[in-house]
Amino acid sequence: MLSNLPIELLSNIVAYLPNAQTIHHLSRTCHALNAYVQKEGWKVFCRSNFPSIYLDADTDWQGAAQALTAASRNWDRRAFLARYLEPSGSVTDVTTWKPIPKWRRPRGQTMGYRPVLDSYEESTGPSWSARREVLAWSAGASLVVRVKQMGPEIADFFDRSSPMERDFYYDDRGHMISWFTYAPPGSQQGRDDITALRVLKPHQKDPQDGPADKFIIGTASGNLSVLNIDLSGHTRKVTTTKFETNGRQIRSADTSSSTSPLLSAVLDDADITLYRIPSGNDTSTVSAITDIPKLGSGFTGRVWTTSFLSNTRLAVSLGPSLAPLRIYEVGCDGIAQDPLRKFGLKDGIYDDKVEEATPTPRNTSSSTVYPIIPLPPSSQASRAVGELFFSGGFDGIVRLHDMRSPQNYVSTYADPAEDAAIFSLISLGRERIVAGNSRNCLIKVFDLRMAGGRIYHYLNATASQSETIASPAPKHPPTVDWNLFMNPRNLTSSHNTTWLNRWTRRTLESPVYSLSTPSFASPSLFAGVENNVVQLDFVSMLDRHPDPVFNPQLQHGRRIPRYGPLDAGRIWNPRGQVLEFAIERWGFIRGNSRGGMSGG
Numbered sequence: 001m002l003s004n005l006p007i008e009l010l011s012n013i014v015a016y017l018p019n020a021q022t023i024h025h026l027s028r029t030c031h032a033l034n035a036y037v038q039k040e041g042w043k044v045f046c047r048s049n050f051p052s053i054y055l056d057a058d059t060d061w062q063g064a065a066q067a068l069t070a071a072s073r074n075w076d077r078r079a080f081l082a083r084y085l086e087p088s089g090s091v092t093d094v095t096t097w098k099p100i101p102k103w104r105r106p107r108g109q110t111m112g113y114r115p116v117l118d119s120y121e122e123s124t125g126p127s128w129s130a131r132r133e134v135l136a137w138s139a140g141a142s143l144v145v146r147v148k149q150m151g152p153e154i155a156d157f158f159d160r161s162s163p164m165e166r167d168f169y170y171d172d173r174g175h176m177i178s179w180f181t182y183a184p185p186g187s188q189q190g191r192d193d194i195t196a197l198r199v200l201k202p203h204q205k206d207p208q209d210g211p212a213d214k215f216i217i218g219t220a221s222g223n224l225s226v227l228n229i230d231l232s233g234h235t236r237k238v239t240t241t242k243f244e245t246n247g248r249q250i251r252s253a254d255t256s257s258s259t260s261p262l263l264s265a266v267l268d269d270a271d272i273t274l275y276r277i278p279s280g281n282d283t284s285t286v287s288a289i290t291d292i293p294k295l296g297s298g299f300t301g302r303v304w305t306t307s308f309l310s311n312t313r314l315a316v317s318l319g320p321s322l323a324p325l326r327i328y329e330v331g332c333d334g335i336a337q338d339p340l341r342k343f344g345l346k347d348g349i350y351d352d353k354v355e356e357a358t359p360t361p362r363n364t365s366s367s368t369v370y371p372i373i374p375l376p377p378s379s380q381a382s383r384a385v386g387e388l389f390f391s392g393g394f395d396g397i398v399r400l401h402d403m404r405s406p407q408n409y410v411s412t413y414a415d416p417a418e419d420a421a422i423f424s425l426i427s428l429g430r431e432r433i434v435a436g437n438s439r440n441c442l443i444k445v446f447d448l449r450m451a452g453g454r455i456y457h458y459l460n461a462t463a464s465q466s467e468t469i470a471s472p473a474p475k476h477p478p479t480v481d482w483n484l485f486m487n488p489r490n491l492t493s494s495h496n497t498t499w500l501n502r503w504t505r506r507t508l509e510s511p512v513y514s515l516s517t518p519s520f521a522s523p524s525l526f527a528g529v530e531n532n533v534v535q536l537d538f539v540s541m542l543d544r545h546p547d548p549v550f551n552p553q554l555q556h557g558r559r560i561p562r563y564g565p566l567d568a569g570r571i572w573n574p575r576g577q578v579l580e581f582a583i584e585r586w587g588f589i590r591g592n593s594r595g596g597m598s599g600g
Helices: 007-014 020-027 031-049 061-077 152-159 163-169 458-465 494-499 502-507 568-572
Strands: 081-085 091-093 117-123 131-139 142-150 176-182 194-199 213-219 224-229 238-243 250-255 262-267 271-276 290-292 302-310 313-319 325-331 341-343 369-374 388-393 398-402 411-414 422-428 432-437 442-447 449-454 481-485 514-516 524-529 532-537 582-586 589-591 597-599
Touching: 007 031, 020 031, 020 061, 031 061, 117 194, 117 514, 117 524, 131 194, 131 213, 131 524, 142 194, 142 213, 152 176, 163 176, 176 224, 194 250, 213 250, 250 302, 262 302, 271 302, 271 313, 302 369, 313 369, 313 388, 369 422, 388 422, 422 514, 422 524, 432 514
Parallel strands: 091 176, 449 597
Antiparallel strands: 081 532, 117 131, 131 142, 142 176, 194 213, 213 224, 224 238, 250 262, 262 271, 271 290, 302 313, 313 325, 325 341, 369 388, 388 398, 398 411, 411 589, 422 432, 432 442, 442 481, 481 582, 514 524, 524 532
């Protein structure tokens, strides 16, 4: 009998089961196996099929299995709901802690603001859907923050609320929404625009901060500071800690992932500065640990971004240059003055003596790199954190670099029809990367896995549910990359007349300036385009078992019918805010590839 086997053997068996439905059927065979599945079975399934998603030991594993399988299925099917985000309902100006009747976009400039995004989420209860999500973005000289609270307890409050309260405090999924805005005293649009933004994650918060969140903002006027804001409103206080910049413009900033994080910032066009982020509410000015001015006397380009590959390595993107990607060691004394490694963008091995013999402006091999992101630590393709990372270039190609290889890059990801520059990058676990284009309001989704490297696929579950199968579902379906044009086709409808303004028309051809996701387990992706932020929720309107976060059963009796017609608009789009986008599928292009990634 299975129920008599030791837990270790049962776990080995469960690790090979193809889908969550099989685990569910196993739990219904007897009380002993039901107890095993609830305690260990779902955990084994999640960790075996989705190894790139790190979850705590006390996670609701059954809810996690439902959420992760739904998200994987919807990414493969390209099933999502998209909408523009704008503060409405409960909006508070944290400068005065007074409510704002109506939030207004920044005005007085010839173009819309360029949002910089960051976000995170944290668990707030035993249920998978009980979580708190914080999203922050820059709107000109102002900081906009959205706090979303979800879970069964919030659903109970929603059910007891009046229709007016539901429209004011909740979104159309029944999640409690609170908006906050902050503009530094005396700031002016255009002069003090926020150009860099980072939000410290929950594990990086100091116990002295209490419930306060820390936001690091850098402005075009040279102000770099940490804001301590208690978004719960208990203290109604904003504490500011400034970093010493000598009035130099802030181009970009990044923080390390350690519990005592470091801050790297690009000042003016070529100065790289490193700071220690103070703990608690220390308001004294923070001096730089180290400063690399102009990247040496021979550098004539511009530094675009810095990115921590690990706590001890910092990647710098620049250009135009023959070596637009450089890696620096970070130690107790700051950043090493000389790079540990330089990468070019052409095939072969970069050689300082050969490549830099010709002046950069005249050499056709010079190029520019914009975003850099490391491969997640869960990847088994590297021996240590920070050895593998991606870069997005001016030529529209995403490259995978390996610190262990002498080659400039080991793999490339490109769109055969669109070669515009890559302005933003984000990894979704070790399975996918999403690239933001410099034109056409376009994002590109690349699947990093080879055809045989997929651990979980929804077609396996579909095949097991069929009574008769004429042709079995493919075990490893071919990889297909795809594009998403965030150009709404339904802005002329009566529900969306609010968005018809001159800024939205400019948005249609906007670059995708930034991308963010709260966590690898989150079904949401945020994209910053000109004067707007787009939220993409990967959930299917036809899914009878969606992510518990979106489960309509939590919302005053709105249920997906088991049989009969489905009123998708009433369930998924009651406020008429969902946008209609166009998608393009195409075969992948891989160059100089040494293998694929495996994952969930």
